[in-house]
Amino acid sequence: MRIELTRFRVREGARAKVDEWMAFLNANQDAVRETLEPEEMYVETIFHEVVDGVDYLYWYSVQGENGQSVDHSEHWLDKHHVVFWQECIDETFPGEDLTTRVHMSPRRVEAAMRPRGD
Template sequence: MRIELTRFRVNAGAQARVDEWMTFLNNHLAAVRETLEPEQMYVETIFSETSSGVDYLYWYSVQGTGGSLVEQSDHWLDAQHLEFWRDCIDDNYPPEDLTERVTMMPERVADAMVPLDSVPHSPKS
């Protein structure tokens, strides 16, 4: 399991587009969930911050290993995600990975974070 928190700088003037994208994601959570399993993404949360007049997005994720990359996806939502990324994320500002110091979660939660294909399924009656 990999846990990450990364800060990305938003392009100047792109905050309205960021707000539209966050609203879109919140309104299409079923489609978002369809994209998570192939990526082995167990938790993905996006935070925002404005500091000294500059907007940032933080991606927090808990991800398994061996998942597909968003760039390899043929899901319509991932295509829009990549378009959003090109429009809004400042490629001239390197992403900043925050350092994980400790992860605290109940063992049952950690044990539940496994690829879907390794979870035993109950036979349907």
């Protein structure tokens, strides 16, 4: 199981597009959930922060080891995700992975997240 928190800088002027995408994701939770299983994505949460007038998005995820990458997905929502990423995430500032220091969850929750047969 991988636990990640990564910060990405939003392109200047893309805030409205980010807000539109987040509203779209919230309004289309059934489609979002369809994409999670192939990715072995157990938890995915997106946070927003503004620092010195610059927008950042933080992706928190708990994911299995063998999940499909969004780049290889044929799901319509993932294709829109890739377009969003290209339009809104500032690739001149590489994503910054925060370091996990402690992870705490009940064993029953971790067991429920493992793929069947593990």
